[in-house]
Amino acid sequence: MLPTVPTDFTPWASLGGGVLIGLSAVIVMALFGRIAGIVGITAGAVTQGDRGWRMAFIGGLMAAPLLWMVVTGGFPAQTVSANLPGMAIAGLLVGIGTALGSGCTSGHGVCGLARLSARSLVAVLTFMACAAATVFLLRHVLPGAA
Amino acid sequence: MRIVAGFLAGLIFGLGLILSGMSDPAKVLNFLDIAGAWDPSLAFVMGGATVTTYIGYRIVWQRPAPALMDRFDLPTRTDIDTPLLIGAALFGIGWGIGGFCPGPAWTALPIAATGTLVFVPAMLLGIAAGRRFGKRTA
Numbered sequence: 001m002l003p004t005v006p007t008d009f010t011p012w013a014s015l016g017g018g019v020l021i022g023l024s025a026v027i028v029m030a031l032f033g034r035i036a037g038i039v040g041i042t043a044g045a046v047t048q049g050d051r052g053w054r055m056a057f058i059g060g061l062m063a064a065p066l067l068w069m070v071v072t073g074g075f076p077a078q079t080v081s082a083n084l085p086g087m088a089i090a091g092l093l094v095g096i097g098t099a100l101g102s103g104c105t106s107g108h109g110v111c112g113l114a115r116l117s118a119r120s121l122v123a124v125l126t127f128m129a130c131a132a133a134t135v136f137l138l139r140h141v142l143p144g145a146a
Numbered sequence: 147m148r149i150v151a152g153f154l155a156g157l158i159f160g161l162g163l164i165l166s167g168m169s170d171p172a173k174v175l176n177f178l179d180i181a182g183a184w185d186p187s188l189a190f191v192m193g194g195a196t197v198t199t200y201i202g203y204r205i206v207w208q209r210p211a212p213a214l215m216d217r218f219d220l221p222t223r224t225d226i227d228t229p230l231l232i233g234a235a236l237f238g239i240g241w242g243i244g245g246f247c248p249g250p251a252w253t254a255l256p257i258a259a260t261g262t263l264v265f266v267p268a269m270l271l272g273i274a275a276g277r278r279f280g281k282r283t284a
Contacts, residue, residue: 007172020166021195022194024159027154030206031214032214034215036155053149053214054152055152057153058156081245083261084264087262090241094240097236097272099273106159119226124234127237
C-alpha cells in the first residue's frame with residue numbers, strides 16, 4: 001500500500017519514547033487504577049460513566065504533536081499512505097479487531113505484558129504475526145497492489 | 147483534578163509515541179517488514195515501555211488504592227477464547243495495511259494527513275461495531 005520509505009534505526013529515541021509511554025501507563029494505574037489501553041479509553045470516553053479523564057487523555061494524545069511543533073518548530077516526521085480506500089479498510093479492521101480482542105498495542109502489548117497476562121501474550125504474538133505477514137504479502141508477494 | 151491528570155498522562159503518552167517513531171506509519175511498516183527494509187527500532191519502544199510499566203506497576207500496587215479512585219480495576223479474564231484470537235488477527239492485518247494502531251492514530255490526527263483523516267473515523271466505526279458484535283457473542 002504505502003511505498004517503502006526508508007527510515008533510520010533510532011534505538012535511543014525509541015527506547016526513550018518507550019519509557020515515556022510506560023511512565024504514562026504507570027501514572028494511569030497510580031491515579032485511576034486502570035490499564036492504559038487506548039481502545040478501552042476511547043470506547044470508555046463515549047460510553048462509560050466516568051468519561052472526563054478518558055476524553056482528557058485523548059485530548060492529551062492529540063496535544064502532543066502541537067507541543068512538539070512549539071518546541072521543535074515543526075510537526076513530527078511521518079509518512080501516511082494516501083491510498084484512502086486502503087486506509088478506510090485498515091481503520092475498520094483495527095477498530096473491529098481491537099474491540100473484539102479487547103485490546104491493542106498498549107492494552108495487550110505494554111500493560112498486558114507488564115501484568116504477565118497469558119491472554120495478552122497470545123494476543124500480542126497473534127497481531128504481530130498477522131501484521132508482519134500482511135506487510136510481507138503487500139510488499140513482497142503482491143507488489144502490483146502497492 | 148482528574149481531567150488535568152488525564153490530559154497530562156495522555157500528553158506524556160503522545161510525546162512518547164512521537165519521540166519513539168511509532169506515530170510514523172512508515173517506521174511501523176518497516177519494523178514489520180522483516181524480509182525487506184527492516185527497522186528494529188520499535189522493539190526498543192516495546193521493551194522500554196513494558197519494562198518501565200512492569201516496574202512501575204509493582205510499586206503502585208503496594209498501595210491499597212489508586213490516588214483518584216476507590217479501587218484498582220484490572221482485567222480479570224484469563225481464558226484464551228475465539229474473539230481474542232480473531233480480534234487480534236484482524237487488528238494485525240489492519241495494522242499491517244495502514245501502519246497505525248489506535249494510540250498513534252489519535253496522536254497523528256492533528257497533523258491532518260488525508261490518510262489519517264480517513265483512518266480515525268473508520269477505526270471509531272470499527273470499535274463500535276466490534277463492541278456490539280462482541281457483546282452478542284459473549
